[in-house]
Amino acid sequence: MQDVFTWFAYAGTAVFAVSGAMVGLRKSMDVVGVCFVATLTGVGGGTLRDLLLGASPVGWVLQPTDIGICLTCAVLACVFNNWLIGRRAQWLLYADAAGIALFAVLGAAKAEATFAHPLVAILFVAMSACFGGLLRDIVCSEQPVLFRREIYVSAALLGAAVFTLLPVEIGFDGRAFAGLAAALLLRLCAIRWSWTLPFPKYREGAG
Amino acid sequence: MQDVFTWFAYAGTAVFAVSGAMVGLRKSMDVVGVCFVATLTGVGGGTLRDLLLGASPVGWVLQPTDIGICLTCAVLACVFNNWLIGRRAQWLLYADAAGIALFAVLGAAKAEATFAHPLVAILFVAMSACFGGLLRDIVCSEQPVLFRREIYVSAALLGAAVFTLLPVEIGFDGRAFAGLAAALLLRLCAIRWSWTLPFPKYREGAG
Amino acid sequence: MQDVFTWFAYAGTAVFAVSGAMVGLRKSMDVVGVCFVATLTGVGGGTLRDLLLGASPVGWVLQPTDIGICLTCAVLACVFNNWLIGRRAQWLLYADAAGIALFAVLGAAKAEATFAHPLVAILFVAMSACFGGLLRDIVCSEQPVLFRREIYVSAALLGAAVFTLLPVEIGFDGRAFAGLAAALLLRLCAIRWSWTLPFPKYREGAG
Secondary structure (H helix, E strand, O other), X not given: OHHHHHHHHHHHHHHHXXXXXXXXXXXXXXXXXXXXXXXXXXXXXXXXXXXXXXXXXXHHHHOOHHHHHHHHHHHHHHHXXXXXXXXXXXXXXXXXHHHHHHHHHHHHHHHXXXXXXXXXXXXXXXXXXXXXXXXXXXXXXXXXXXXXXXOOHHHHHHHHHXXXXXXXXXXXXXXXXXXXXXXXXXXXXXXXXXXXXXXXXXXXXXX | OHHHHHHHHHHHHHHHHHHHHHHHHHOOOOHHHHHHXXXXXXXXXXXXXXXXXXXXXXXXXHOOHHHHHHHHXXXXXXXXXXXXXXXXXXXXXXXXXXXXXXXXXXXXXXXXXXXXXHHHHXXXXXXXXXXXXXXXXXXXXXXXXXXXXXXXXXXHHHHHHHHHHOOHHHOHHXXXXXXXXXXXXXXXXXHHHOOOOOOOOOOOOOO | XXXXXXXXXHHHHHHHHHHHHHHHHHOOOOHHHHHHHHHHHHHHHHHHHHHHHOOOOOHHHHOOHHHHHHHHHHHHHHHOHHHHHHOOOHHHHHHHHHHHHHHHHXXXXXXXXXXXXXXXXXXXXXXXXXXXXXXXXXXOOOOOOOOOOOOOHHHHHHHHHHHHHOXXXXXXXXXXXXXXXXXXXXXXXXXHHOOOOOOOOOOOOOO
16 A cells, blocks of 8 residues: 555656656756756655655655656656647646645655644645645746646645544545545646635725 | 743744735735745744754644744735735834844844854844745745845844843843844834945946 | 865855855845845855755854855955956856866765765755755846756766766775866866757747
8 A cells, every 4th residue: 555655656756847847848948957847846845845844864865766757757858848748738737636636645644654733734735745836936937836826735735634634543545545536636626617716805005 | 031932933923924925915816825925934934944953843843833823814814904905014014023023033042052153143043034034025926025125134133143242141031132122123213214234336337 | 185175165155155246236235135145155055955965953053164254255245346347257157167066076975975875966966066056046036047058057967977976996086076177177168168958949839
């Protein structure tokens, strides 16, 4: 079971790396720049999570599987660039949804193992799942993902909350899959029907 | 005494969180985005400080009072949005000054407890006090606070310097209040009379 | 020998600090802002490296020589501003190349000492050498160094790779100087003849 999760985590890293590489390509970076952004996006969220939880040296320093995955994805993205564009990145959006859902549950599980407070465990999700993308957007001077009023962070939060708040008796597997399903479902619905959260109005000249 | 300080620290976090939430609102983020920015602003500076001083896991992982304060403030800011705007945020500026002064002294005290070099202790102030705001501005694609030629970082530096350089015989309380007062006074004067530091001229076509 | 390296590291920090200060000056920051950016650029890369390798508290907390160097450079840059501009910063470009080469080898050596995987050791270079500049550009809202299609990160990577992959029998000194020379040479050639890496084309309307 733990094995299945590891493979899912690799898949999530790969998806994020590809999304980073594609932004880099759109910005006309050279090969090294694309690899840099891909790696940053792929491992950024997990790195911050490990730093804050006090797990250092950070995982990929001693066991750089994640780094290898990111670099491979970046190079592949450079080679199959036009093909990726041709597909209009629609499938990437769905893969990205899977990535968020998975990292959300992974993050919550890691936080739980460090005896973090449940509220923090749920928030860690937002970090693992979204920080890589935030870094990507900042480094590439893109409008950060936070501005787009899609249900993105919220899907990650839901997944982590389901995982954390379900009673422990259900077992790790059950909680993990319930969290995964909840996050994935919410994100897919949001993509399909363009769901948005309510947002408070701000009137410039109010008063 | 230590208790009074804890409450002041909560107040400082709350003020920073509100300032983050208001930037998020102005950028038309949704509720989750506003909460994210508010939390980043409220705990960002302290988190970096703890990471650099080697205090990990970071404080709010095990005891998430700060996170709770930030989220509460973000939600309240969303609800009372128009009222906040109506006041033209003038009072927020003063509250922010109090927050800087307090975090400056807190940061200096924490650095001292880690046996850091006095020079570093003074600089830690700049971090604790200003890094949250810097993160907020970067994430929201705002012009960072460093560009505005107000006496902002400098007030924090003064507070920390007073705390660090006063002789230990005066006692923690005396040094803390002296530092607090110095930082607050300088910042308030700078707001009131638009004080600025000298800045070196840069002539584009010079030479 | 180790001593020579320490002095070289100070020189690299100074060069980066000056480059940070000059960006700050161009953005019309005040003295404190310039010092802030200079310090961020000078110690940013090394700080991230130490955090990720789990070396905390970070070096300059206990022994703030680097901080002192950065502040001194920032103040000098403010004073000799017009003279620096007059020289058109050409010499700074060469000094910057020396800084990258040196930090690349230093980073690789530090990573090796932490028993990091060779792949990670090589990547650490990119971090030590380039992260300070990346931070500088983000904080100053400049177009990050990653976008410029020069051989910049690549030179650092080459230096680290040479150092890491050379057989241990050659000795620390030999490997260090080989890495240093390779990185410096590649960067200087890239500056002189405007070398660029191949970059994948991205066609907006492709498909």
